[in-house]
Amino acid sequence: MTAAHGSSEAPKQRIVIVGAGFGGLNAAKGLAGLDIDLTIIDQHNYHLFQPLLYQVATAALSPADIAAPIRGILRYQKNATVLLGKVTGIDLGKRTVQLGDEAIPYDTLIIATGARHSYFGHNEWERVASGLKTIDDATAMRRSILLAFERAENTSDEAERRRLLTFVIIGGGPTGVELAGAIAELARAALARDFRRIDPKTARIILVEAGSRVLATFPEKLSAIAERSLRKLGVELYVGRPVTHIDADGAVVGNERIESRTLIWAAGVTASPAACWLGAQCDRSGRVIVDLELTVSSYPEVFVIGDTAHAEGKAGPLPGVAPVAKQQGAYVAQVIAARISGREPPGPFRYRNYGNLATIGRREAVADLGWAQLWGRAGWLLWSIAHIYFMIGFRRRILVAVEWFWSYLTYQRGARLITDMPAPGA
Amino acid sequence: MTAAHGSSEAPKQRIVIVGAGFGGLNAAKGLAGLDIDLTIIDQHNYHLFQPLLYQVATAALSPADIAAPIRGILRYQKNATVLLGKVTGIDLGKRTVQLGDEAIPYDTLIIATGARHSYFGHNEWERVASGLKTIDDATAMRRSILLAFERAENTSDEAERRRLLTFVIIGGGPTGVELAGAIAELARAALARDFRRIDPKTARIILVEAGSRVLATFPEKLSAIAERSLRKLGVELYVGRPVTHIDADGAVVGNERIESRTLIWAAGVTASPAACWLGAQCDRSGRVIVDLELTVSSYPEVFVIGDTAHAEGKAGPLPGVAPVAKQQGAYVAQVIAARISGREPPGPFRYRNYGNLATIGRREAVADLGWAQLWGRAGWLLWSIAHIYFMIGFRRRILVAVEWFWSYLTYQRGARLITDMPAPGA
Numbered sequence: 001m002t003a004a005h006g007s008s009e010a011p012k013q014r015i016v017i018v019g020a021g022f023g024g025l026n027a028a029k030g031l032a033g034l035d036i037d038l039t040i041i042d043q044h045n046y047h048l049f050q051p052l053l054y055q056v057a058t059a060a061l062s063p064a065d066i067a068a069p070i071r072g073i074l075r076y077q078k079n080a081t082v083l084l085g086k087v088t089g090i091d092l093g094k095r096t097v098q099l100g101d102e103a104i105p106y107d108t109l110i111i112a113t114g115a116r117h118s119y120f121g122h123n124e125w126e127r128v129a130s131g132l133k134t135i136d137d138a139t140a141m142r143r144s145i146l147l148a149f150e151r152a153e154n155t156s157d158e159a160e161r162r163r164l165l166t167f168v169i170i171g172g173g174p175t176g177v178e179l180a181g182a183i184a185e186l187a188r189a190a191l192a193r194d195f196r197r198i199d200p201k202t203a204r205i206i207l208v209e210a211g212s213r214v215l216a217t218f219p220e221k222l223s224a225i226a227e228r229s230l231r232k233l234g235v236e237l238y239v240g241r242p243v244t245h246i247d248a249d250g251a252v253v254g255n256e257r258i259e260s261r262t263l264i265w266a267a268g269v270t271a272s273p274a275a276c277w278l279g280a281q282c283d284r285s286g287r288v289i290v291d292l293e294l295t296v297s298s299y300p301e302v303f304v305i306g307d308t309a310h311a312e313g314k315a316g317p318l319p320g321v322a323p324v325a326k327q328q329g330a331y332v333a334q335v336i337a338a339r340i341s342g343r344e345p346p347g348p349f350r351y352r353n354y355g356n357l358a359t360i361g362r363r364e365a366v367a368d369l370g371w372a373q374l375w376g377r378a379g380w381l382l383w384s385i386a387h388i389y390f391m392i393g394f395r396r397r398i399l400v401a402v403e404w405f406w407s408y409l410t411y412q413r414g415a416r417l418i419t420d421m422p423a424p425g426a
Numbered sequence: 427m428t429a430a431h432g433s434s435e436a437p438k439q440r441i442v443i444v445g446a447g448f449g450g451l452n453a454a455k456g457l458a459g460l461d462i463d464l465t466i467i468d469q470h471n472y473h474l475f476q477p478l479l480y481q482v483a484t485a486a487l488s489p490a491d492i493a494a495p496i497r498g499i500l501r502y503q504k505n506a507t508v509l510l511g512k513v514t515g516i517d518l519g520k521r522t523v524q525l526g527d528e529a530i531p532y533d534t535l536i537i538a539t540g541a542r543h544s545y546f547g548h549n550e551w552e553r554v555a556s557g558l559k560t561i562d563d564a565t566a567m568r569r570s571i572l573l574a575f576e577r578a579e580n581t582s583d584e585a586e587r588r589r590l591l592t593f594v595i596i597g598g599g600p601t602g603v604e605l606a607g608a609i610a611e612l613a614r615a616a617l618a619r620d621f622r623r624i625d626p627k628t629a630r631i632i633l634v635e636a637g638s639r640v641l642a643t644f645p646e647k648l649s650a651i652a653e654r655s656l657r658k659l660g661v662e663l664y665v666g667r668p669v670t671h672i673d674a675d676g677a678v679v680g681n682e683r684i685e686s687r688t689l690i691w692a693a694g695v696t697a698s699p700a701a702c703w704l705g706a707q708c709d710r711s712g713r714v715i716v717d718l719e720l721t722v723s724s725y726p727e728v729f730v731i732g733d734t735a736h737a738e739g740k741a742g743p744l745p746g747v748a749p750v751a752k753q754q755g756a757y758v759a760q761v762i763a764a765r766i767s768g769r770e771p772p773g774p775f776r777y778r779n780y781g782n783l784a785t786i787g788r789r790e791a792v793a794d795l796g797w798a799q800l801w802g803r804a805g806w807l808l809w810s811i812a813h814i815y816f817m818i819g820f821r822r823r824i825l826v827a828v829e830w831f832w833s834y835l836t837y838q839r840g841a842r843l844i845t846d847m848p849a850p851g852a
Contacts, residue, residue: 045576045844062488069842071620081622084576084844100580135845150471150510154526194497196507416495418471418510419561 012037013340016097016106018087019272020047020070023306023325024112028080030333034340038079039106041099043086045069048135051322052387054175056138058182059146059190059416063135087113090277092299108301108339110332111274111288115307115320118270118285125246129263132175139419141264145183146418148262149191152198159259165203166260168251170243171267172209173216174358177226179264180207181361184233190416205235206260208253210242210267215358215366217319222366225375229360243267269320271308278302283310283317292348293335294328303332313351322390324351357383438463439766442523442532444513445698446473446496449732449751450538454506456759460766464505465532467525469512471495474561477748478813480601482564484608485572485616485842489561513539516703518725534727536758537700537714541733541746544696544711551672555689558601565845567690571609572844574688575617578624585685591629592686594677596669597693598635599642600784603652605690606633607787610659616842631661632686634679636668636693641784641792643745648792651801655786669693695746697734704728709736709743718774720758729758739777748816750777783809 013036017024020042028040046067055061074080089098090111096103117131132138145167152164169180187203194200207214207230213223214230214237227237241254250259268285275282280296281289287310288296294311296302306325311318318324331349338345355369357379365379374382439462443450446468454466472493481487500506515524516537522529543557558567571593578590595606613629620626633640633656639649640656640663653663667680676685694711701708706722707715713736714722720737722728732751737744744750757775764771781795783805791805800808 045572045842062490063843063845064488067843069620071617072842075619082620083580084573085580135843139845146471147510154509154511191497193501194495194508416471416498417489417493417561419489419565 013107014039014105015108015110015336016041016104017110017112018042018097018274019112019114019306019308020044020082021050021112021114021306021325022322023114023329024110025070025073026326026329027110027112027303027305027333028074028077028329030330031336032077032079034079034337036079036340037081038077039081039083039104040070040074041083041085041087041097041104042070043084044134045071045084046135047073049390050133053132053135053138054178054182056135057132057141057145057179058186059142060182063139067135087277090274092278092302095301106301108303108336110303110305110329111278111308112304112306112325112329113272113274113308115269115271115285115287117265118268119265120268122246125265128248129170129246129251129265131265132179133269142416143418144262145186146416149187149195149198149200149203150418151261153195161198163249163259164261165198165200166206166250166258167203167262167264168206168208168253168258168260169264169266170208170246170251171265172207172211172214172237172239173266174356176207176209176264176266177214177230177358177360179266180205180230180235181233181359184230184235185361188234206238206253206258207235208238208241208243208251210240212240214239218356218358218366218368219373222368222373222375226358226360226366229364229375233361269307274304274308278304280304285310287317287320293345294332294349303335305329305332311349311351318351321356323354327351357386359383439533440531441465441534441536441762442467442530443536443538444468444523444700445538445540445732445734446470446508447476447538447540447732447751448748449540449755450536451496451499452752452755453536453538453729453731453759454500454503454755456756457762458503458505460505460763462505462766463507464503465507465509465530466496466500467509467511467513467523467530468496469510470560471497471510472561473499475816476559479558479561479564480604480608482561483558483567483571483605484612485568486608489565493561513703516700518704518728521727532727534729534762536729536731536755537704537734538730538732538751538755539698539700539734541695541697541711541713543691544694545691546694548672551691554674555596555672555677555691557691558605559695568842569844570688571612572842575613575621575624575626575629576844577687579621587624589675589685590687591624591626592632592676592684593629593688593690594632594634594679594684594686595690595692596634596672596677597691598633598637598640598663598665599692600782602633602635602690602692603640603656603784603786605692606631606656606661607659607785610656610661611787614660627660632664632679632684633661634664634667634669634677636666638666640665644782644784644792644794645799648794648799648801652784652786652792655790655801659787695733700730700734704730706730711736713743713746719761719771720754720775729761731755731758737775737777744777747782749780753777783812785809 015036015038017040047070049066052066071082085099096105119125148164152161155161167183169176184205187200191200215223215226238253245252271286275288288304289310290304294303305328307320334346357367359365365383367374367379367382441462441464443466473496475492478492497508511525522531545551574590578587581587593609595602610631613626617626641649641652664679671678697712701714714730715736716730720729731754733746760772783793785791790802791809793800793805793808
């Protein structure tokens, strides 16, 4: 099962990329010019712009605004074949990737399979506190948030109404902060006048962080600014208090029980099971420990990048963020190109940190650029420009810009659809 | 369970509308100024612009482009309460609507619950040949169409590949014609260069119509033009041949068996079960036979409109199309307003037919305006303007216009996402 295009004399190098996120896709693009046989495998047919997923979950954007078909992106890259499917294992000896019943051979393998939620050993929490990694996660979260307001409008039980109008977000990293801000604005602005029996403005939005401050990877000053902005939006902060229990009716945070029907998990991730496939050494989060060229020790033909990899940076392991994955993808393409052409390899991978961004609601963001810090409107402006710029595809940019401009003007949410309802009850 | 807003001396008229499609929503808007207690019930939280649903099913538009939250539309209409839920029955004696466990009282009732697919007694066909009535139908159809191409790319079984690349649309009305044209363009333009092992241009798109021509409600000349345009797009027409059998591997059309993995039902509809609830007289399609004021005989306080109603027009029963529903909704609001104020009622309902439109692919449409007929580019232009104009909400209009302009320029499809995959297999 190899790509059928092209006739060749010498057999081409077969390069297989598993995962078409930021890392895998950038690696594929970096290999564009080469006379190789490139296969990109993903379990979805789209590349997802994950940093904006929370906007789909909070009804501001549509799935198609932040996702683009992988085939479309690689349409003109003639050396690339895209396969839709779920990889279930890798045979390092035979050099094959297991995809359904088929074993796809490789000479060089790039694993960029990303990460999933981790419930720190409490897998039973997953049923009641869902996370946010895929489009389907996002539309499911949108459905539960919007349905909570609908059910609150319909119920005559006051305790249940309070429970329905209480939203608990667990985890104070960028995703948790962005979700809390967006839900607060949804309740206080977009939905404010839409109900007759409940006042959405009375909804409680609670952000829980076990550590001592939100946005722990940012400088302390920006964490403090973010906390102030969140409070201004009406978000209650439970900082320094770990969650000790979660069930369908609420959570226990520190010693306090909070009754809630909508619990959102933004606390932890674990790498995809690539380390198991490889039998490689991994860290606590399941990330494969890679060497300076991002390969797995004793398998120089196997690269691991992005959220799946544990690579050392100047100040400890590199974080699981999009820029790391993108730069690693581009770097790996360079290494492979150098190997094929017999050129000197580019030297060890080095991450260039251009900055960290997190947005709080629709008008503020914090940005740590290393050499400067921005917040408030200035931060938001930088954040908007950066995100629109980095989104793949010109069309996406126009549409997202239109949506945002519209939301900005009107506080409206365009994508407030409850789809795929299991059982539309009263 | 009545709306809590407003204090009143005399009890207000309680008006309940079931269904927020074109009919129900227009009735609600027509009742905006009145000092009444208005409740709109729908099983979805959105109003759907159904005429463009086929564009969601064929990945040209996103669900949120053609749907808007009912609450948002009626936000400033203070006399209106929106309830999300499924009505299960009506008690004509007690004058209540059953919604879950609650009985909602009415003085006046408007039933505008629309229609569903009808398989002409072959309900077992529904599992393999799905129809197109809701957003979830559309995203499911989009998923099966896109997955068929993906699976064709992955399979090495030539017969299965042919089966996967054969699309059978059953029913040659506007929906069937529009779906066939859109799928043909998806295969021949949008996807043309995206695969490496299959050529999407070789896909067979088959439109089956049991009657003697497609678009039977249009003048014969326009049917002929539509058939020519469809053939030009590469659609195979099986006209005058009924489907006699459908299973998961294909269909029997006339005497011919067509192997196909994607069967689409656009052949027939039946009214929602309102007639059963009312115990009223209905026609073969389950539509409630209404009198000249669109009420049910012996229940002048119960109106039935839109696809749920069988109302007589100048040339037989009125068709189940959006303009009929909208005009009936507006009319019923006038009747109710007249009754409340003691004014003279407006006289029997009269449908004004401004024309029928159907589009074939991305550049052609047929339009029957009664006093004129348009086709080709001119028809398409009229169709585009009419649809953008009639879409509810200013924002929707901008976005749809941007999407269309983009598709027109590039032949691309923006919403080619396979979401909610049951089991992502190879």
